[in-house]
Amino acid sequence: MLKIDQTAPDFILPGDNGTEICLTKLRPAPVVLFFYPRDDTPGCTLEAGDFTRLLPEFKAAGAGVFGISKDSIAKHCKFRDKHGLAVPLLSDADGDTCENYGVWVEKNMYGKTFMGISRTTILIDGAGKIARIWPKVKVDGHAQEVLSALQDLPV
Numbered sequence: 001m002l003k004i005d006q007t008a009p010d011f012i013l014p015g016d017n018g019t020e021i022c023l024t025k026l027r028p029a030p031v032v033l034f035f036y037p038r039d040d041t042p043g044c045t046l047e048a049g050d051f052t053r054l055l056p057e058f059k060a061a062g063a064g065v066f067g068i069s070k071d072s073i074a075k076h077c078k079f080r081d082k083h084g085l086a087v088p089l090l091s092d093a094d095g096d097t098c099e100n101y102g103v104w105v106e107k108n109m110y111g112k113t114f115m116g117i118s119r120t121t122i123l124i125d126g127a128g129k130i131a132r133i134w135p136k137v138k139v140d141g142h143a144q145e146v147l148s149a150l151q152d153l154p155v
Contacts, residue, residue, distance in 0.1 A: 001102050002101060002102055002122070002130055002133060003130065004130055004131065004132070004133065005129050005130065006129065006130050007128050007129055007130075008023060008031075008122065008124045008128055008129065008130050009023075009097070009100040009101060010022070010023050010024050011023050011092075011096070011097040011100070013068065013090040013091060013092055013097060014073055014090065014091050015066075015073075015076075015088045015089065015090050015091075016073055016076040016077050016080050016088060016089040016090075016091075017088060021066060021088070021090055023124075023128070024128065026064050027126060027127070027128055028126035028127070029062050029063060029064055029126060030061070030062065030063040030064075030123065030124060030125050030126050030131070030150060030153060031063060031064045031065075031066070031123075031124040032051075032058065032063055032064070032065040032066070032121065032122070032123055032124075032146055032150065033066055033068055033101070033121065033122045033124070034047060034048075034051060034065070034066070034067050034068070034119075034120075034121045034122075034137075034146075035067075035068050035069070035098060035101065035103040035117050035118070035119065035120045035121070035122075036048070036067055036068070036069050036117065036119055037069065037116055037117045037119060038069060038071060038117075039069060039071045039075045039076060039078070039079035039089075040075075040078070040079050040082065040083075043119070043139050044069070045079075045083055046139050046140075047067075047119070047137070047139045047142065047143070048067050048079070048083065048085050048087055048089070049083060049085065050139070050142065050143035050144075051065055051067065051087045051143045052084070052085045052086045052087045053143070054143050054144065054147050055086050055087055057147055058147060058150065061147070061150050061151055062126075063150050064088075065087050065088070066087070066088050066089070066090050067087055067088070067089045067090065068089075068090045068091075068092050068097060068098070069089070069091070069092065069117060070091070070092050070093055070095055070098065070117065071089075071091060071093075072091055072093060073091050076089040076090075076091060098117055101120070101122060102120075103117050103118050103120045104116075104117060104118075105117075105118045118135065118136060119136065119137040119139070120133070120134060120135050120136070120137060121133075121134040121137055121142065121146055122134075123146060123149055123150060123153075125153055125154075126153075131149070131153055132146075132149050134146070
């Protein structure tokens, strides 16, 4: 389980724009990682759309914002193009990053249990430490809440 002030687990993941993202190479910029279950589902579409809408403000605050799911790059590209998303989407196809961040969990829906991503957002400060964790995110208004927390980070 991740804790505040812990160094965020490093990763290198492919992105929908054809580049690989290495977390430690993003320093000293703060980073927002929003883990979401699947491309092109209602909650995930709303969440990615909200982060896209606020992306200029996140960039003005000096932060990188990345959505992460286990979907393939091809699915990410279709999702991005269909909904006009500007926030980079990273593919954790093997699930290692989801495991390291503790978001790959047993879920229960309609009496059936299965493994899946628990919608979670992590705010990482410029030193690579976890500044804030939002588990079991409720999408409505969430991106704005994350932006406010980012803006409150000590410089």
